[in-house]
Amino acid sequence: MDCTNVQQLLDEYLEGALDERERKLVEEHLASCGDCTRSMAFLRAYRREMRNLRAVRAPADFLRNVHSRMRERRPFRDLLVRLFSPSGLKLPLELAGVTAVALAALVLFGVVGGGRDRGALTQSRWRTGEISRAERAAGRKEDRDLPPEVIAMDLEEESTEGSLAVEAMPGEELSGDEIPRDVVPEILGKAESPRDAPREEPRPRAPAGGRLPEAYPREPAPPAGAAAEAGEEKLPLREDTEEVPAGPGEPSPAEEGPGMELTVLMPQEEPPEGSGEQAPAGEEHVLEVVRAIEALGGKIVFKEYRGSSGGPAVINAVIPGSGYRMLIHELERLGRVVGPDGAGAAPEGEDLPGPQEELQVRIRFMSGAATGTE
């Protein structure tokens, strides 16, 4: 075995990855070759030094910064969602891009008269596909960093789907169905206040926690998750994790002190065929509200799904006063919301809790028919 061969095997020799025969050959060579012995000594020291560089920790606020950055990137998408999502209108990515550029030009340069020529030019370029290619090139910039198989899938999807509901980030194709569910609250999150939210029916239902002002104010409590059951190491779920009390047996807000009792009158659904009974309020509705409360920065104190005790679904929670209106708005998506006296639940003026105030709420989910008897 010559020096070249031995040098190539030194790494594996130090790892103990050589078989017996190769190891002996390397050792025999090392015993008689000063150059290779020095190489091995260097390699040993080098490996030790390099491995000492390993343990570097990310900044303490890393996760929070990832969340912030994800939120920062979505204002334009928010706008398009607000503009086009309610009407179900879908726009091709290129058209959305060109529209945005045209609007920006109009605003920046006050193009009115002379702008017509530019508009014609733009239209001409649009027809010839120049802009499409440029936009695509810009859009693909970030995707260069994704593994090729992912980019290839993108191209396949793009060629078959063609139109998109939402202006995607550069390098990203997203339609309403493609947006990961856990992103949607963020996409929709900062879009609407309860006052300007469109109320007309029918409208697409956002996933849980959607249409709230802060999509990531705090992370929800960990699921009693499958990952944990699989023996996964226990990790902090957030950098400043808070203990959130939960579970049956917790006192209701009404027992603890003053709070707000709200009843959601759910639209009566078609009963299961042949049952003759009224369809119960779905667990998904309760979960939606739970997630919305968590997204608002509230804490779930207690929740019960309809059927577990025969009564209506109930959520007891503590929310920041600033989130009250949002909560009402979220509940109104499910049905009519009434206060304890049967009146509307949205307080005005002095009745509004202060933004810093913690408000205890008890939410009951009733079917329209059931509440009629109460």
Add this chain to the structure above:
Amino acid sequence: MDKGSTEAADTLLIRSCLAGERIAFDRLVLRYKDRVFSLCLRLLGDYDDADDCAQETFIKVHRALPRFRFESAFSTWLYRIAVNTCMSSRSSRAFRMKKNLVSLNGMDAGARESLEISSGNPHPTPDQELERRERERLLQEAIDALPPDQRAVVVLRDVEVLSYDEITGITGLNLGTVKSKLSRARLKLRGKLEGLL
């Protein structure tokens, strides 16, 4: 935790994430943030750029996760995105301009202190600490001086101690090319570090 159970746990988290459990993505970030940050720091040699690229990596992962096909380990896929993100960042004009203005020595004290690089001695004297940092700086400078492809292979193999299989999966290079690049890179490093080691 062995490799198999790590991959199984990753798979569960990814599936939970795809099912809409936002917390599952956070758990993935928390599991891998240090490793990704460390990798980015070694590839870029700059704390802020590493932070930036590591965050960017997770944002890309979040976006591309619905298209992850479980054909490789999640960690391999994640590292691949991180390496590509760093390589793109290094080639950007802004990065080159910054490099011309700020050397590694310019890394601010706060950032340096938060690195918490492990050493054999958990309670070094000030002199030992100074020496360690100087060695670290020289090592990083030597890594920085390598061409990008060799630097990536060196960091993955010698700093992150990944297997050749993992490195071929991350870089998309075949085994022979990886070994060849590694060999050339080590030769260059030896020239720079021989007096140090």
